[in-house]
Amino acid sequence: MTAARSILLAVLALGLLAGCDDPPQQPRGQENLREVKPPSGPEFTGDVCVVVRNRAPFTITGRVLMKTRERATFRLARNETRRLCLSGTTYGNYTVSFVLTNFVTIPLFSCYTTTEQAIEVFAYQRGDSWLYNATCR
Structure with a gap:
Protein backbone atom coordinates (compact mmCIF):
# COMPACT_ATOMS: atom_id res chain seq x y z
CA MET A 1 0.00 0.00 0.00
CA THR A 2 1.39 3.36 -0.93
CA ALA A 3 1.82 6.20 1.57
CA ALA A 4 -0.67 8.39 -0.33
CA ARG A 5 -3.33 5.69 -0.17
CA SER A 6 -2.71 5.20 3.58
CA ILE A 7 -3.13 8.92 4.19
CA LEU A 8 -6.32 8.99 2.11
CA LEU A 9 -7.80 6.10 4.11
CA ALA A 10 -6.87 7.80 7.40
CA VAL A 11 -8.52 11.06 6.31
CA LEU A 12 -11.68 9.21 5.23
CA ALA A 13 -11.82 7.35 8.55
CA LEU A 14 -11.50 10.61 10.51
CA GLY A 15 -14.24 12.18 8.40
CA LEU A 16 -16.55 9.26 9.11
CA LEU A 17 -15.84 9.45 12.85
CA ALA A 18 -16.43 13.19 12.94
CA GLY A 19 -19.82 12.67 11.28
CA CYS A 20 -20.89 10.35 14.12
CA ASP A 21 -20.59 12.96 16.89
CA ASP A 22 -24.14 14.33 16.73
CA PRO A 23 -26.91 11.80 16.07
CA PRO A 24 -30.05 13.16 14.41
CA GLN A 25 -32.55 14.60 16.89
CA GLN A 26 -35.99 13.02 17.02
CA PRO A 27 -38.99 15.23 17.78
CA ARG A 28 -39.87 15.47 21.48
CA GLY A 29 -42.43 12.88 22.51
CA GLN A 30 -40.99 10.23 20.17
CA GLU A 31 -38.44 8.98 22.69
CA ASN A 32 -37.78 9.10 26.41
CA LEU A 33 -36.74 12.55 27.63
CA ARG A 34 -33.13 12.97 28.77
CA GLU A 35 -32.39 16.52 29.94
CA PHE A 74 -36.06 4.71 45.18
CA ARG A 75 -37.78 1.53 44.07
CA LEU A 76 -41.55 1.86 43.82
CA ALA A 77 -44.08 -0.86 43.12
CA ARG A 78 -47.13 -0.10 41.01
CA ASN A 79 -49.30 2.64 42.60
CA GLU A 80 -46.78 3.15 45.43
CA THR A 81 -45.83 6.62 46.73
CA ARG A 82 -42.70 7.62 48.62
CA ARG A 83 -41.37 10.85 50.15
CA LEU A 84 -37.64 11.40 49.68
CA CYS A 85 -35.72 14.07 51.62
CA LEU A 86 -32.27 15.48 50.88
CA SER A 87 -30.06 18.23 52.23
CA GLY A 88 -27.83 20.20 49.84
CA THR A 89 -27.94 22.78 47.05
CA THR A 90 -30.52 22.69 44.27
CA TYR A 91 -29.91 23.40 40.60
CA GLY A 92 -31.07 26.66 39.00
CA ASN A 93 -34.67 27.80 39.57
CA TYR A 94 -34.76 25.69 42.76
CA THR A 95 -34.85 22.38 40.85
CA VAL A 96 -33.53 18.87 41.50
CA SER A 97 -32.61 16.22 38.95
CA PHE A 98 -35.06 13.33 38.63
CA VAL A 99 -33.83 10.15 36.90
CA LEU A 100 -35.65 6.90 36.10
CA THR A 101 -33.32 3.93 35.68
CA ASN A 102 -33.52 0.30 34.68
CA PHE A 103 -32.58 -2.46 37.11
CA VAL A 104 -28.84 -2.00 36.47
CA THR A 105 -29.15 1.79 37.04
CA ILE A 106 -28.79 2.88 33.40
CA PRO A 107 -30.81 6.11 32.94
CA LEU A 108 -34.01 5.79 30.88
CA PHE A 109 -35.62 9.18 31.53
CA SER A 110 -34.46 12.36 33.25
CA CYS A 111 -35.66 15.89 33.90
CA TYR A 112 -35.14 18.83 36.22
CA THR A 113 -38.13 19.57 38.42
CA THR A 114 -39.24 21.64 41.37
CA THR A 115 -40.28 19.88 44.55
CA GLU A 116 -43.48 21.87 45.20
CA GLN A 117 -45.78 19.14 43.86
CA ALA A 118 -45.55 15.36 43.61
CA ILE A 119 -43.71 13.83 40.66
CA GLU A 120 -45.98 11.31 38.99
CA VAL A 121 -44.34 8.72 36.74
CA PHE A 122 -46.17 7.17 33.79
CA ALA A 123 -45.15 4.45 31.30
CA TYR A 124 -46.76 3.71 27.94
CA GLN A 125 -46.02 0.69 25.78
CA ARG A 126 -44.98 1.39 22.19
CA GLY A 127 -44.24 -1.77 20.24
CA ASP A 128 -41.66 -3.80 22.13
CA SER A 129 -40.45 -0.88 24.28
CA TRP A 130 -41.79 1.54 26.88
CA LEU A 131 -42.02 5.33 26.82
CA TYR A 132 -41.65 7.07 30.17
CA ASN A 133 -43.06 10.39 31.24
CA ALA A 134 -43.12 12.30 34.52
CA THR A 135 -44.78 15.48 35.72
CA CYS A 136 -41.63 17.60 35.79
CA ARG A 137 -42.18 21.31 36.42
Missing part, protein backbone atom coordinates in the same frame (compact mmCIF):
# COMPACT_ATOMS: atom_id res chain seq x y z
CA VAL A 36 -28.67 17.14 30.17
CA LYS A 37 -28.43 20.85 30.96
CA PRO A 38 -29.76 22.22 34.26
CA PRO A 39 -31.84 25.40 34.16
CA SER A 40 -30.24 28.70 35.08
CA GLY A 41 -31.54 30.80 37.93
CA PRO A 42 -31.42 31.04 41.71
CA GLU A 43 -30.29 28.09 43.84
CA PHE A 44 -31.34 27.04 47.34
CA THR A 45 -29.23 25.39 50.03
CA GLY A 46 -31.03 23.43 52.72
CA ASP A 47 -33.46 20.56 53.21
CA VAL A 48 -35.66 19.52 50.27
CA CYS A 49 -38.31 16.80 50.15
CA VAL A 50 -39.95 15.39 47.04
CA VAL A 51 -42.89 12.98 46.70
CA VAL A 52 -42.69 10.39 43.90
CA ARG A 53 -45.79 8.45 42.74
CA ASN A 54 -45.58 5.43 40.46
CA ARG A 55 -48.45 5.37 37.94
CA ALA A 56 -46.65 2.87 35.67
CA PRO A 57 -48.06 -0.68 35.44
CA PHE A 58 -44.85 -2.14 36.92
CA THR A 59 -42.11 -1.44 39.49
CA ILE A 60 -39.80 1.49 38.73
CA THR A 61 -36.41 2.52 40.08
CA GLY A 62 -34.61 5.83 40.03
CA ARG A 63 -32.96 8.61 41.96
CA VAL A 64 -33.28 12.26 42.89
CA LEU A 65 -30.05 14.28 42.75
CA MET A 66 -28.97 17.69 43.96
CA LYS A 67 -26.27 19.94 42.50
CA THR A 68 -23.98 19.16 45.44
CA ARG A 69 -24.22 15.43 44.52
CA GLU A 70 -26.51 14.33 47.35
CA ARG A 71 -28.86 11.64 46.12
CA ALA A 72 -31.80 9.56 47.24
CA THR A 73 -32.66 6.35 45.39
Whole structure:
Protein backbone atom coordinates (compact mmCIF):
# COMPACT_ATOMS: atom_id res chain seq x y z
CA MET A 1 0.00 0.00 0.00
CA THR A 2 1.39 3.36 -0.93
CA ALA A 3 1.82 6.20 1.57
CA ALA A 4 -0.67 8.39 -0.33
CA ARG A 5 -3.33 5.69 -0.17
CA SER A 6 -2.71 5.20 3.58
CA ILE A 7 -3.13 8.92 4.19
CA LEU A 8 -6.32 8.99 2.11
CA LEU A 9 -7.80 6.10 4.11
CA ALA A 10 -6.87 7.80 7.40
CA VAL A 11 -8.52 11.06 6.31
CA LEU A 12 -11.68 9.21 5.23
CA ALA A 13 -11.82 7.35 8.55
CA LEU A 14 -11.50 10.61 10.51
CA GLY A 15 -14.24 12.18 8.40
CA LEU A 16 -16.55 9.26 9.11
CA LEU A 17 -15.84 9.45 12.85
CA ALA A 18 -16.43 13.19 12.94
CA GLY A 19 -19.82 12.67 11.28
CA CYS A 20 -20.89 10.35 14.12
CA ASP A 21 -20.59 12.96 16.89
CA ASP A 22 -24.14 14.33 16.73
CA PRO A 23 -26.91 11.80 16.07
CA PRO A 24 -30.05 13.16 14.41
CA GLN A 25 -32.55 14.60 16.89
CA GLN A 26 -35.99 13.02 17.02
CA PRO A 27 -38.99 15.23 17.78
CA ARG A 28 -39.87 15.47 21.48
CA GLY A 29 -42.43 12.88 22.51
CA GLN A 30 -40.99 10.23 20.17
CA GLU A 31 -38.44 8.98 22.69
CA ASN A 32 -37.78 9.10 26.41
CA LEU A 33 -36.74 12.55 27.63
CA ARG A 34 -33.13 12.97 28.77
CA GLU A 35 -32.39 16.52 29.94
CA VAL A 36 -28.67 17.14 30.17
CA LYS A 37 -28.43 20.85 30.96
CA PRO A 38 -29.76 22.22 34.26
CA PRO A 39 -31.84 25.40 34.16
CA SER A 40 -30.24 28.70 35.08
CA GLY A 41 -31.54 30.80 37.93
CA PRO A 42 -31.42 31.04 41.71
CA GLU A 43 -30.29 28.09 43.84
CA PHE A 44 -31.34 27.04 47.34
CA THR A 45 -29.23 25.39 50.03
CA GLY A 46 -31.03 23.43 52.72
CA ASP A 47 -33.46 20.56 53.21
CA VAL A 48 -35.66 19.52 50.27
CA CYS A 49 -38.31 16.80 50.15
CA VAL A 50 -39.95 15.39 47.04
CA VAL A 51 -42.89 12.98 46.70
CA VAL A 52 -42.69 10.39 43.90
CA ARG A 53 -45.79 8.45 42.74
CA ASN A 54 -45.58 5.43 40.46
CA ARG A 55 -48.45 5.37 37.94
CA ALA A 56 -46.65 2.87 35.67
CA PRO A 57 -48.06 -0.68 35.44
CA PHE A 58 -44.85 -2.14 36.92
CA THR A 59 -42.11 -1.44 39.49
CA ILE A 60 -39.80 1.49 38.73
CA THR A 61 -36.41 2.52 40.08
CA GLY A 62 -34.61 5.83 40.03
CA ARG A 63 -32.96 8.61 41.96
CA VAL A 64 -33.28 12.26 42.89
CA LEU A 65 -30.05 14.28 42.75
CA MET A 66 -28.97 17.69 43.96
CA LYS A 67 -26.27 19.94 42.50
CA THR A 68 -23.98 19.16 45.44
CA ARG A 69 -24.22 15.43 44.52
CA GLU A 70 -26.51 14.33 47.35
CA ARG A 71 -28.86 11.64 46.12
CA ALA A 72 -31.80 9.56 47.24
CA THR A 73 -32.66 6.35 45.39
CA PHE A 74 -36.06 4.71 45.18
CA ARG A 75 -37.78 1.53 44.07
CA LEU A 76 -41.55 1.86 43.82
CA ALA A 77 -44.08 -0.86 43.12
CA ARG A 78 -47.13 -0.10 41.01
CA ASN A 79 -49.30 2.64 42.60
CA GLU A 80 -46.78 3.15 45.43
CA THR A 81 -45.83 6.62 46.73
CA ARG A 82 -42.70 7.62 48.62
CA ARG A 83 -41.37 10.85 50.15
CA LEU A 84 -37.64 11.40 49.68
CA CYS A 85 -35.72 14.07 51.62
CA LEU A 86 -32.27 15.48 50.88
CA SER A 87 -30.06 18.23 52.23
CA GLY A 88 -27.83 20.20 49.84
CA THR A 89 -27.94 22.78 47.05
CA THR A 90 -30.52 22.69 44.27
CA TYR A 91 -29.91 23.40 40.60
CA GLY A 92 -31.07 26.66 39.00
CA ASN A 93 -34.67 27.80 39.57
CA TYR A 94 -34.76 25.69 42.76
CA THR A 95 -34.85 22.38 40.85
CA VAL A 96 -33.53 18.87 41.50
CA SER A 97 -32.61 16.22 38.95
CA PHE A 98 -35.06 13.33 38.63
CA VAL A 99 -33.83 10.15 36.90
CA LEU A 100 -35.65 6.90 36.10
CA THR A 101 -33.32 3.93 35.68
CA ASN A 102 -33.52 0.30 34.68
CA PHE A 103 -32.58 -2.46 37.11
CA VAL A 104 -28.84 -2.00 36.47
CA THR A 105 -29.15 1.79 37.04
CA ILE A 106 -28.79 2.88 33.40
CA PRO A 107 -30.81 6.11 32.94
CA LEU A 108 -34.01 5.79 30.88
CA PHE A 109 -35.62 9.18 31.53
CA SER A 110 -34.46 12.36 33.25
CA CYS A 111 -35.66 15.89 33.90
CA TYR A 112 -35.14 18.83 36.22
CA THR A 113 -38.13 19.57 38.42
CA THR A 114 -39.24 21.64 41.37
CA THR A 115 -40.28 19.88 44.55
CA GLU A 116 -43.48 21.87 45.20
CA GLN A 117 -45.78 19.14 43.86
CA ALA A 118 -45.55 15.36 43.61
CA ILE A 119 -43.71 13.83 40.66
CA GLU A 120 -45.98 11.31 38.99
CA VAL A 121 -44.34 8.72 36.74
CA PHE A 122 -46.17 7.17 33.79
CA ALA A 123 -45.15 4.45 31.30
CA TYR A 124 -46.76 3.71 27.94
CA GLN A 125 -46.02 0.69 25.78
CA ARG A 126 -44.98 1.39 22.19
CA GLY A 127 -44.24 -1.77 20.24
CA ASP A 128 -41.66 -3.80 22.13
CA SER A 129 -40.45 -0.88 24.28
CA TRP A 130 -41.79 1.54 26.88
CA LEU A 131 -42.02 5.33 26.82
CA TYR A 132 -41.65 7.07 30.17
CA ASN A 133 -43.06 10.39 31.24
CA ALA A 134 -43.12 12.30 34.52
CA THR A 135 -44.78 15.48 35.72
CA CYS A 136 -41.63 17.60 35.79
CA ARG A 137 -42.18 21.31 36.42
